[in-house]
Amino acid sequence: MDLRVEPGQVLGLVGANGAGKTTFMRTLLDFIRPTSGSVSVFGHDSRRESVAVRQVTSYLPGELVIPGRLTGWDALGRFAFARGGLDRVRVKSLAERLDLDLSRRVGDLSKGNKQKVGVVLAFAPRSSLLVLDEPTSGLDPLLQREFAALVAEWTGEGATVLLSSHVMAEVEQIAQRVALLREGRLQVVDDIATITANARRRGRATPRSPADLPGLAAALAGLPGVSAVEPDDGAVRFACAGDMDAVVKVLAAWPLRALDVAHADLEDAFFSAYDGPSAPDGTHA
Amino acid sequence: MRLLGSELRLRLVSLIVWAISIAALVLLIVAFYPSVRDNPSLNDIYGNLTPSMQALLGGSNLTSPVGYLNTQLFAFVLPVALLVFGLGRGAASLAGEEEEHTLDLLLAQPVSRGSAYLQKSGAVAVALALLACAGWLPLVALNGAVQFDLPVANLTAASVQTGLMCLGLSLAAQAIAAWTGRRAFGLATVAGYTVLSYVIYGLSSTVDWLAHLRPLTIWRWSQLNDPLTTGFGWQELLLLGLVCVVCAAAGTLLFTRRDLRA
Numbered sequence: 001m002d003l004r005v006e007p008g009q010v011l012g013l014v015g016a017n018g019a020g021k022t023t024f025m026r027t028l029l030d031f032i033r034p035t036s037g038s039v040s041v042f043g044h045d046s047r048r049e050s051v052a053v054r055q056v057t058s059y060l061p062g063e064l065v066i067p068g069r070l071t072g073w074d075a076l077g078r079f080a081f082a083r084g085g086l087d088r089v090r091v092k093s094l095a096e097r098l099d100l101d102l103s104r105r106v107g108d109l110s111k112g113n114k115q116k117v118g119v120v121l122a123f124a125p126r127s128s129l130l131v132l133d134e135p136t137s138g139l140d141p142l143l144q145r146e147f148a149a150l151v152a153e154w155t156g157e158g159a160t161v162l163l164s165s166h167v168m169a170e171v172e173q174i175a176q177r178v179a180l181l182r183e184g185r186l187q188v189v190d191d192i193a194t195i196t197a198n199a200r201r202r203g204r205a206t207p208r209s210p211a212d213l214p215g216l217a218a219a220l221a222g223l224p225g226v227s228a229v230e231p232d233d234g235a236v237r238f239a240c241a242g243d244m245d246a247v248v249k250v251l252a253a254w255p256l257r258a259l260d261v262a263h264a265d266l267e268d269a270f271f272s273a274y275d276g277p278s279a280p281d282g283t284h285a
Numbered sequence: 286m287r288l289l290g291s292e293l294r295l296r297l298v299s300l301i302v303w304a305i306s307i308a309a310l311v312l313l314i315v316a317f318y319p320s321v322r323d324n325p326s327l328n329d330i331y332g333n334l335t336p337s338m339q340a341l342l343g344g345s346n347l348t349s350p351v352g353y354l355n356t357q358l359f360a361f362v363l364p365v366a367l368l369v370f371g372l373g374r375g376a377a378s379l380a381g382e383e384e385e386h387t388l389d390l391l392l393a394q395p396v397s398r399g400s401a402y403l404q405k406s407g408a409v410a411v412a413l414a415l416l417a418c419a420g421w422l423p424l425v426a427l428n429g430a431v432q433f434d435l436p437v438a439n440l441t442a443a444s445v446q447t448g449l450m451c452l453g454l455s456l457a458a459q460a461i462a463a464w465t466g467r468r469a470f471g472l473a474t475v476a477g478y479t480v481l482s483y484v485i486y487g488l489s490s491t492v493d494w495l496a497h498l499r500p501l502t503i504w505r506w507s508q509l510n511d512p513l514t515t516g517f518g519w520q521e522l523l524l525l526g527l528v529c530v531v532c533a534a535a536g537t538l539l540f541t542r543r544d545l546r547a
Contacts, residue, residue, distance in 0.1 A: 029389075031392065052395075059390070081287040081291050081394065
């Protein structure tokens with residue numbers, strides 16, 4: 001697969017469990033060797049120049065394990081010994097932002113706090129590339145927002161971030177580009193804006209008079225890009241891919257009591273990519 | 286060399302406890318010598334054993350300084366103590382981290398796998414050297430007091446050759462464990478070889494056909510020249526050193542060439 005990420009960008013790696021997100025990340029770091037082909041990071045071959053790659057790369061494993069008897073500070077010494085002298089002021093400010101006490105033993109920390117130690121480990125060196133596997137697992141929503149802010153600051157300073165997640169909303173919030181992986185193959189790599197533009201929006205129109213229901217449904221079903229038209233308790237549900245203009249113009253001709261259109265999210269785009277854009281029955285196999 | 290330092294720092298307390306225990310063990314054995322020395326009838330106990338048993342236990346002369354130290358310390362107790370530590374540490378050094386899922390985080394740093402491997406080997410070597418020292422100190426300190434009156438060079442030679450043998454086996458355990466990614470596998474194969482090697486070495490003096498297998502046992506190469514009597518054996522040192530180098534090199538090669546488990 002060919003994947004190109006511009007400096008200062010966040011690329012979200014999305015896919016079901018076993019799609020190859022972690023495998024891809026671990027190949028970048030030379031933990032796994034490609035059976036064919038090659039990987040290069042900032043022009044360095046991931047195999048022959050793996051030290052040079054890791055020199056500029058921070059990694060947060062998806063399955064983060066830090067020996068319980070170590071304190072946060074010990075963990076930094078243990079897992080960042082080759083990073084040169086870490087800037088203690090920077091480490092402290094990171095810990096403060098995440099509300100983490102680095103002097104406590106990792107074994108005594110909750111899952112979320114343990115994850116914060118991993119986040120500090122990844123952000124403490126000034127790496128140009130951050131490879132983060134499910135970075136916010138275990139973090140509460142407030143800290144997820146703080147994490148998103150951290151990523152934004154880093155990319156603002158020119159760092160590139162590769163982040164995997166199965167939480168679409170998170171990728172949508174943090175990343176500018178997204179790569180969908182399925183069975184080790186790249187399905188889509190595109191800007192989030194483009195993907196969401198082509199994604200299906202789900203709508204629900206409620207006519208004032210129930211008698212209008214069949215006519216409304218028929219009119220919607222006849223439009224290009226509209227699918228999954230079905231009655232729902234005095235209203236019509238539908239899904240619309242791409243441009244909504246035609247739908248809006250048709251709906252304008254009917255007296256409506258309510259119209260709800262959901263924000264097109266990555267989850268939809270994700271399923272579109274998996275099922276093909278026009279699954280007629282609107283269900284996901 | 287930062288990983289080597291980190292390794293030792295991480296296990297400093299355990300290492301100190303091991304060193305004190307080994308020093309205490311040797312001290313105890315040494316302190317018992319005067320009562321054994323003055324009781325020649327003890328030789329009868331060993332003398333009544335079959336020659337094979339005598340060979341396994343390291344000799345039959347319990348009351349001479351060399352006989353006492355060989356049977357009570359260098360033939361069994363000291364190597365076993367060093368091996369329990371060394372094989373465990375060696376096998377755990379990379380395979381253990383892999384099994385505990387901490388290896389990814391460790392190797393995500395800008396350090397080559399080969400260097401990480403060798404620094405881990407180095408840490409095992411330094412630790413074993415410290416423990417061998419801890420066993421050597423009471424010997425030398427009480428050498429005159431309990432009337433061993435052996436040359437310090439000979440005591441040192443016996444300690445060094447025993448330590449080097451244990452290091453070779455520990456590095457073999459590290460190599461096999463790192464190659465397979467399984468700590469238990471490295472530990473079991475090398476421990477199995479060590480026990481077999483010990484038995485063959487012991488019995489080979491009385492069982493003819495086993496004598497041919499002697500050169501295959503590492504015990505032969507650590508004891509061949511009877512270092513307590515003759516001092517350093519250069520052939521032995523060279524061979525044991527070679528075992529260490531070959532194990533470290535083979536382990537590095539095998540470990541750097543495979544995929545790591547997450």
